[in-house]
Amino acid sequence: MTGVELVLAALAAGAAGGITEATSSSIRDGYATLRDLLRAKLSSQGGEAAEVLEADETAPGVFEARMREYIVGSGADQDEAILEAARRVLALLDPSGNEQGKYTVDAGDAKGVQIGDHNTQTNTFS
Structure with missing residues (x-):
């Protein structure tokens, strides 16, 4: 999985995950x-960017596209402290997925690949 x-x-x-009062500290x-x-x-x-x-994520696709741009533009996708914090959140919210390596994917040099759950991709060849 790439940094972004x-x-x-x-x-x-x-x-x-609904970060609420009921969520663990x-x-x-x-x-x-x-x-x-x-x-x-x-x-x-x-x-x-901030x-x-x-x-609010009222339009998740828009939120994701804009955040992707800002994350890459700021270098946050290369910041080890940010990446470690992201890994920790995922490990806490999905311990079994983390143990199975779900969040460790190397797609270097891949083209036309989507990573994650519930993606949709349309390819048009001419």
Whole structure:
């Protein structure tokens, strides 16, 4: 899994996991740490990047596309502290998937590949 995919997966899992009072403190803390690290890194991209992070995911596809751009643009996808925080969130929310290596995918030099669950891809060849 690429750095950007890892961070996006952790953000989505944390949001979908319903970080509430009933959620364990370790999950809440891990998700908060990831968001704090991202917020600091995204501040180099200007105010809009941080606003996107804080926005509700009313349109997940739009949120993901915009966050992907900001994560790559800021270098957050290469920041080891951010990547470790993302791995921790995923491990806490999905321990069995983490143990099975679900979040460790190497797709270097791959083309036309999607990583993650429930993707849709349309290829048009001419």
